[in-house]
Amino acid sequence: MIGKLCGLERAYQDSTPEIRYQMRQEKAKPVLEKLRHWLDKTLPAVPLTTLLGKALNYLHKYWSRLTIYLEDGRLNIDNNIAENAIRPFVIGRKSWLFSDTPRGAHASAKVYSVIELAIHKNDKTLNWE
Template sequence: MWLKNQERKVLPKSAFGTAIHYCLNQWDKLASFMKDGRLEIDNNRSERSIKPFVIGRENWMFSNTPRGARASAIIYSVIESAKENSLNPFAYLTYLFEKLPNMAIEDQDALDKLMPWSAAIPLSCRVFKK
């Protein structure tokens, strides 16, 4: 392997040596990335999606407890997942708030149908791009 060969030739504390060492330590993750073409090599998209929340975090005083922070993380995840799956977040949340109180949450199949990537989500929740 080219990296292993180069690792023996460069100074370990040099910038290049450090980069090679880092790459070799992350090899299994890189190999996973290469096996699935849907995976992105960086997390720029997720960083951009949380930017509004990071900028406004001082405005959200309810997140000053672990329970508040967990609740915030859950709702942000639901909203961003809806956006990633071409759903209107408001319509999707309305749909969830109508369905969840009337179902057994132990029913995994029923819960799976509520996931933002499910084909069972009604068209009224979907955003159709022009």
């Protein structure tokens, strides 16, 4: 069901927020209702100590955060933009251990900031105005 939701988002990614909102109400909302029904039925039957139980409990706990994207066509179903933005820093943090001086570390941070800004300045999904 999650794959179906992501497929809908991919199919409408170039649409206006208004069209995405309509699609979500007509197509995504019924999928989420089906998923919620399955979750409510399955969660009590699965021990919380199992991996599936932990996953279902997580889904139940954060359900409102998962479904908030239905309310606005400008919202994304996931946080991939933020995850991709911090990836270079996560990957580079071990390299920073080898900065010889605080000035070198600050210089590296400035270079990373400029590079990230240049990369994301061309990202059409972000509003730079």
